[in-house]
Amino acid sequence: MTEELGSGPAGEARDGTAVPELPGGEAGPGGGPVRAEADHGGEAGEAEPDGEQEPAGVRGYVMTRGVERDKDYRFLGAAPAALWWSAYRDHADTNYPTLLVEAGEGGWRAFVSGIPSARRDEVSTPIRFTLALTGATAAAGGPGAPVRLDRVVRLVALWLEAFTAQEGRERLGRLLDGLFPDEAEVVELRRRRDPQAARTVRERVTALLDALDPPPESGADAAGGPARALPAAWFGAARSEQGASAFVARVRDLLSGEREGRALVLNLVEDQAEAPARVGRESLAVLAVDGGPVRPQPFAVTVPGPLVVTPPGPPVETVPGPPKKFGPLHRRALLFLATPAGAAAMVLAIWYLTHRHHGGKP
C-alpha cells in the first residue's frame, strides 16, 4: 500500500471524466508564512508531518470517509494545524456546502465543504469531500504562486456554480474521485499520519488544481467592472449570478494579496443581521445560501475594530441623602409635627382616663 501512495492513478474517473496526472516529484518553490496557521496554531489538529515547502504556495488537505460505517469523516494523511473553521459554528454547518476564505499578512486559507463523491457508504448514503487549503498570497508567494492561486479561484467559481443550477461542484467531485479511486487506499490514508501520506494527499490536491482551467476574468470582475466597484464589505445571495461573480472577484483579490479580509458562503445565515460582524476595516464578502439580496448590498453595520470593553469611569459624586432610618425629608417634617401632637394626644388620653375614673366614683 505504501508504495502506491506516492503515485496515484491517472486517466479516467468512474464516470469517464478525464483525471489529471499526478505530480511525481517533490514540492516546488513557494510556500512561505501563512498567517492562518501561525495565528491559530495553538489548537493543533494533528501534527504537521514536516515543514516542506509547498508547490507554488498551496498546501491542501482532504477530508472524506470510507464505505464501512465506522470509517467516519476524517482528514486523509494529515489534518491542518488548526480547525479554524469551527469559529464559524454559529454561521455555517460544515456538514452542508460551506466555503470560507480568509486572507491577511501575506497568507490565506480556505475551507470548502460539500463536494459530492460518487462513492456511497455502507448504508448507501452519498459520500462527500471537504478541502482545506492554505498558502501564501500571490504577492508573498514564489514564482509559481499566481498560476496556482488562479486555479484556487477557479475551484471557488466551480463550487459556487452549483447554486446557479450548473454542475461545477459535481465536476470537482468527479476529479477528486479520480484522484482517490481506490477505497482501500482511502481507508489507509484515513488511518495514517506520517509525512509520506500527507505528501501524497497534498500532491493529489495540487493535481486537482492543475486539472482546473484557469478562470476567465469576466466583465463583471475585471478591473473597473461592477464586482470591483462594490464596497469593502457586502452581503449577497449565493443563488445570484451577480453575487457569485462578485464573490469570485473578491476571492481573487484576497488570494492575490490586494485585500485582507474574508469571503464567506454561509448556510446558517439568511440576512445581514445573522452574518459575522465585520472587524475593523477588513474586506468582508458574505453570500447566504438561503436568502440574501440578489444584488449585493453594503453591510449596514460595521463594528469599528475589535470590541473594547469601556473601563468604568470615576465614581459619580452624589449629594448625600438623609439617613435611611428617617426616610425622606417630608416624612421627617411630618414626624417633627406628629411627635408633639402625639404627646398632646397622650396627655389628653391620660386626662380623659383620669376624668372618667373620678366621674365613675363621685
Add this chain to the structure above:
Amino acid sequence: MESVTTDADAGPVFRIGMLGPSRVGKTSLVVSLLTDSERLLGGTPVVLRAADSSTRARLRLRRQELDGGLLAKKFDTAVMRGSENLTYFELDLKAGQATDGIRFSLLDFPGAWMSEHERRGSEEVRQWDECRDFLVGSNILIVPIDATVLMEADQAAHWQSVPAVLETLAVQEIAESWAGYRNLAPDEPALVVLAPVKCESYFADNGGYRDDSQLLRERVLDVYERTVELIRLNAPHAQIRYCPVDTLGCVELVKVEWEPSADDPGVQRPRGTFAVRGKGKISIAGADDILGAVCSLLVEAQRKVTTGLAAGHIASAQDMEVRGRELKRGFFRHVLNTLNGNIRANELERSGELGKARALRAQAQQLQDAVEMIAGRASSGRSKVL
C-alpha cells in the same frame, strides 16, 4: 461538568445526548423528533421550537434533505448525510401559554468517535472529550440501536461482530459514567431510552407482515443487559425506557448480507437491502413515544422547579408578614413605621411575593396538566418502561 447549566436569560438548560455508532440513524431520529413535534405531540399543549436562528437553520437544512430523500423515494438508502463534526441543537419547549420555555440542548456527533481506535488525532480526542462530557452530563441519553444488526444475526460470526458493529462496550462505558453522575443529583431528571431503529420488518402494527417485536425486545435486552444493570446499580432513580422506532414505516427488509470488514479482522458487517411497501407512504412509528417520554420528563422537572420557586416566594411572603407584625409592635414603633412608610413598603413587597407565588403555582398547574396530557395521549403501544 454540569448536567443542568443555567442560561442567564432562559433559566436552566437541560441536556439530551444521542449515543450511537456511525450511520445508525442518529441524525434521522433527531430530525424526526425535532421537526415533526407538532404531529408527535398533537393534542397536548406542548410546543417545541428552535431556540436560536442557527438551530432553526440547521434543522431546516436537515429537514429539506430528509424530505427530499423521501420524495425521491430513496428508501434503499440512509436519507441523512453522516456528520463531520459536533452539532448542537438549542431548543425551547413550552408547555402552556403562561409558562416559561424549557431550554434544552441536544448533541449529535460523528459516531465513529465512540471507537477508541478511530480517535487518533489530538483534535479528534479533544472533540470526543467535549462530546463525552456532554453525554455523561446529560439528563437524557437516547441510544439508537440498528435493529437489523440484532435481528439478522443468525451465525456465531455475526454475533461475534455485534459488539463491534453496535459499539456496545462504548455505550456501556458511557452509560455507566452517566449513571454515576446522575446519582450525584438524584433530584434532577434522568432518563435512558433504548431505541431500536429501522424496525419496520419486525412489527405488524404499521403495515408490516410479521410480528417479531417480542424477539427484538429480548435481543435488545440481552445485548444491553449489562448496560441496563449498571444504570440501575448506579442511578436507581433513573427511568429506563424501551422505544422501538420505524424510521420510515414503508419499507421491508429484503435481504441482509454480512460482509467481512476491510480492516477489522474477524468482524462482519451487515448490509441490508430494502424494498418499498405498498404506495411508499411515510409512516414513522414510535418516535412519538420517545418525544413524549422526553417532554414529560422535562416538563415534570420544570414543574418541580416552578413549584420550588413558588414555595420560595411564599416563604418570603411569610417572613414579611412576621416583619410586618414586628413593625407594628408597640405604639411608638407603629406610629414611626407608618409615618416613614416602612409598613406600607413591607406590605407591598409581601403582596408582590404572593402575586409571584400565585403566578408560579398557576404555571406549575399548567405544567402538571401538560404532563398528564402527554401521559394520557394514545401511544404506539410499543414503548415499555424497563
